[in-house]
Amino acid sequence: MEKEKIVINGIFYLFLTTCFLLLWIKEKEVVELIKEYRGAFSQKVISIFNIESPTTQKGVKKTVNFVETIGSALILVLIIQKFYLGNFLVPTGSMIPTIMPKDRIFGNMVVYSFKQPKREDIIVFREPVENKVLYTKRVMGLPGEEVKIEFGHLYINNKRIDSREYSNLGFIQYDTWTIPKKGDTVEIVPGADYTSEIKSEDIEEIQEFLLEKPGQLKEILPDVDFYVNGKKTGMILDYIHDKDMLDDILEGKTVKTQIDENYYMVLGDNTDGSYDSRMWGFVAENRIKGKAFVRFWPLNRMGLVK
Structure with a gap:
């Protein structure tokens, strides 16, 4: 992680924590x-609405007090x-x-402001499919690494990972x-000009559909391939x-750009029942x-998550 980012995050958390301490x-x-x-x-509310009844005035004060208390909390x-x-x-x-399923966990929201995720970390993240739901998965592949799955095992840079099996x-x-890692070159290569193949005449409708459900990109545009530094790779749905x-x-043009941040491969421990980077x-x-980092519900299984 860049020193500049660590310094900025440090200043932010110092300011925020100082505010809480002062409070x-x-x-x-x-x-x-x-x-x-x-x-x-x-x-002021009583004056604006010209409320004269003592009972109503008392009700207004109670309501304001209640709303402020709940709002502040x-x-x-x-x-x-x-x-x-x-x-x-x-x-899930x-x-x-x-x-x-239905476990409740606490997440450390500070740690990744000062360091990068490590392999085997269980992270909470905003998924790139619908771009709005939070997923919980395990980091298994780090930026710049080559990954593959063969015979039930995950391989990282040709080294077999034996912590668990993967399909x-x-x-x-x-x-x-x-x-992908920061500084790499990514190319997105479509196999055709899809504007002539897609039934809808309104390209905006197609864009909206893919923006809402980009995970179906391969079903609608089956020949779109992603390359990192000239090597074919998995989807990078942020683009x-x-x-x-x-x-x-959609017009069949190859998109080429430089990646401005690091990416990770995340997998579920329940390999046959996980919707993940694969x-x-x-x-x-x-x-x-x-x-x-910790499960707090149900109480009979409370403990660290690792």
């Missing part, structure tokens, strides 16, 4: 200040969950037996993929979310939100 140290003063502004706001919880300690529900069985499902089959690039691909390609570093 804790100056709790009484802050509470009194909020109470003062809350009272002033209640009076929600803001604090959201800040803590986004930047410090994430709270996630795992809905893709990580069985490590994580079971060669999805698009990887028996191919060797190069995981499909770029309207201009998608427009060129099906939709690689995860960009900016999509990674945090590291899963």
Whole structure:
């Protein structure tokens, strides 16, 4: 990770943590200040609506107090969950037996602001398919590595990984993929001009469909291939979310650009029941939100996740 990014993240967390410490140290003063502004706001509401009934005035004050209390608590919880300690529900069985369906886990939302993910880390990330859902998978391939799956085993740079077995499902089959890293050159090569083959006359409809469900790219545009430094590899769906690039691909144009960040290959421990990098390609570093580290529900299985 670049020193500049680490410094920026350090400054941000120093500022944010200092704010929380000041709130804790100056709790009484802050509470009194909020109470003062809350009272002033209640009076303003009463004045604007010309409320004369003492009972109604009392109701307004109670409502303002309640809304402020709940609102402040929600803001604090959201800040803590986004930047410090994430709270996630795992809905599927893709990580069985490590994580079971409906398990709740805490995620360390700080760690990847200062270092890169390591192999075997279980991460929470925004998936590149619909571009909105959070997935939980295990990092198995790192930037720049060559990966393949043969006879139930994952190979990294031709070295067999024996921590668990993996099936060669999805698009990887028996191919060797190069995981993109920052500075690499990526080429997206369509096999045809799809504007003449797609039934819809409105290219915007096709773009919207692929932007919503880019995981179906290979079904709609079966001859689109991705290359990293001249070597064929898995899908890099971030570029499909770029309207201009998608427009060129649909017109049969080869898209060539330099990669500006690192990517990772992520896999589910439940290899035959996981929708992961084998099906939709690689995860960009900016999509990674945090590291899963402890299960807190159900209580009978509470403990570290690894």
